[in-house]
Amino acid sequence: xxxxxxxxxxxxxxxxxxxxxxxxxxxxxxxxxxxxxxxxxxxxxxxxxxxxxxxxxxxxxxxxxxxxxxxxxxxxxxxxxxxxxxxxxxxxxxxxxxxxxxxxxxxxxxxxxxxxxxxxxxxxxxxxxxxxxxxxxxxxxxxxxxxxxxxxxxxxxxxxxxxxxxxxxxxxxxxxxxxxxxxxxxxxxxxxxxxxxxxxxxxxxxxxxxxxxxxxxxxxxxxxxxxxxxxxxxxxxxxxxxxxxxxxxxxxxxxxxxxxxxxxxxxxxxxxxxxxxxxxxxxxxxxxxxxxxxxxxxxxxxxxxxxxxxxxxxxxxxxxxxxxxxxxx
Numbered sequence: 001x002x003x004x005x006x007x008x009x010x011x012x013x014x015x016x017x018x019x020x021x022x023x024x025x026x027x028x029x030x031x032x033x034x035x036x037x038x039x040x041x042x043x044x045x046x047x048x049x050x051x052x053x054x055x056x057x058x059x060x061x062x063x064x065x066x067x068x069x070x071x072x073x074x075x076x077x078x079x080x081x082x083x084x085x086x087x088x089x090x091x092x093x094x095x096x097x098x099x100x101x102x103x104x105x106x107x108x109x110x111x112x113x114x115x116x117x118x119x120x121x122x123x124x125x126x127x128x129x130x131x132x133x134x135x136x137x138x139x140x141x142x143x144x145x146x147x148x149x150x151x152x153x154x155x156x157x158x159x160x161x162x163x164x165x166x167x168x169x170x171x172x173x174x175x176x177x178x179x180x181x182x183x184x185x186x187x188x189x190x191x192x193x194x195x196x197x198x199x200x201x202x203x204x205x206x207x208x209x210x211x212x213x214x215x216x217x218x219x220x221x222x223x224x225x226x227x228x229x230x231x232x233x234x235x236x237x238x239x240x241x242x243x244x245x246x247x248x249x250x251x252x253x254x255x256x257x258x259x260x261x262x263x264x265x266x267x268x269x270x271x272x273x274x275x276x277x278x279x280x281x282x283x284x285x286x287x288x289x290x291x292x293x294x295x296x297x298x299x300x301x302x303x304x305x306x307x308x309x310x311x312x313x314x315x316x317x318x319x320x321x322x323x324x325x326x327x328x329x
Contacts, residue, residue, distance in 0.1 A: 002072060004028055005038050009073035012049070012059040020056035064214065064238050066114050074244035080139065080254070081110040081247035089115040089131070093138035094194055094208040100140060101196070101204040107142040112243060133228075135211035135239050139250065142204050145261050147197040150205055151317045152301040154179045154193040156257050157207050159266060160250035161189050162273050168245045169229065169237060174275035176324075177294070177303045178317040181211075182275055186227035188212050209246070213239050264299040271296045276322065281305060283313075284321045294322075 002010075007028055012019065024035045039057060043049055045067060048060040068086040075081050083106065090096050090113040097111045115131035141153065158179040165171050165181070173183045181189035190210045196203040214236045215228035229237045256265040263270065271277060276294040283290055283305055292305040295312065302314040303322060315322070 003069060004030060004034070005041065005069040006072045008035075008038050009042070009047075009059075009069055012057065013062070013073065015059075018052060018055040018058045023056070062238065064236055064240075066112065066239055070240045071110075071112060071243055074240050076244065076248050077108075077251045079108040080251040081108065081244070083109045085109070085111045087111075087113040089113065089117060092116050092208070093136050094192060094206050097138040097140045097206040097208075098194065098196070098204075101142075101206065105140055107140065107204075109140040110243075110247065111138045111140070112136065133212075133214045133216075135209070135213050135243060137243055137246075138206050138208040139247070140204060140206055141254075143202055143258070145202060145258075146200065147195065147202055149261055149300075150193065150195050150197070150202060151178070152257065152263055153205060153207060153254070154191055154317070155263060155270060155297075155301045156253050156266065157191050157193075157209060157250060158189075159270050159273065160253050161191075161209060161211065161246050163249040163253075163269075164242060164245035165229070167249070168241050169233065171229070171233065172273075174273045175270070176275050177297070177322055178301065183227055183232055187225055188227055188229065188232075211239075211242065213237050213242065260299075262299040263297065263301050267297060267299060276303070276324065279324060281322050281324060283315055284323065 008024065011024065011027065021032050021035050025032055039049055039051065046063045046065045048063070050058045050060050066086065068084050071084050071086065085100065093111045093113050093116065100109055100111065113136045116136050143153065155178055158175050158181060161181055162173050162175060165173050173181050173188060176182050179191040180187050188211065192208045193205060195205050212226060212228035214230045216230060218226050253266055257263065259265065274296060277296055279294055281292060281294045283292065290307060292307040295304040295306050297303055298314055302316050305313050305315055307313060
């Protein structure tokens, strides 16, 4: 169920000019006093709402406010992100999504935080998570697929975020296989999928996505490897809009994936944004390194690497780290 605050935001955003308090009362079935209280709350949260006697209310500017009402008021999905848990600060959105999964939260539940104090990257790395600058979100899924297919869902999310950035900001980004979104050869988005499974079925998956949205600087060690949407565009971006569009794209792509339980229906779109395509790569397998040319992915999401002798090796995402020969990408 949408809260009245969520409904008011949605109505104001879709109204040109002013909307009278009386109309809001009638649409929502609440009193004038209740409308006034919600408007007061929204102003305190940072929304610029103009109220003019005999004309009503007008949303003048939509600031980069993150909150449950703001995110839900932008959501255009059937089941993904229909239940949103928002936190000002949390240990990690993945950890919280796993807690909610253990409490029987439904598939599609979305966890968002403005700040993480124990953000996680792949292979136990720390993901730096400052307040008010980035997107930290995790989607909980209960897929009817075999555990060995779970890693493909990470690629589905990577593709969805690339499409969302294009749709909201008009910016073309690419994917460093399997799931880092990059721009101008620097990392913009990281994705971490974790699973609770038995031998033959998945209890749940959580897919955590961190997007460098409004950072204006990075530490010495990261500045040559990472970038943000704000640094690339020269202006701040609205994080809630990007979250909602990412969920919309993910829902569509995930349903294509679910039909075949592989990436055959998404391969063409994925290859089109693959940064490594037809590029020299070095595959870093434990105890075994080799070079080759990346020839795209197969329907299982494995990277096809053509080696010097002409043979093609399918590289499984869980086993290796792929670096471009001459740069991060």
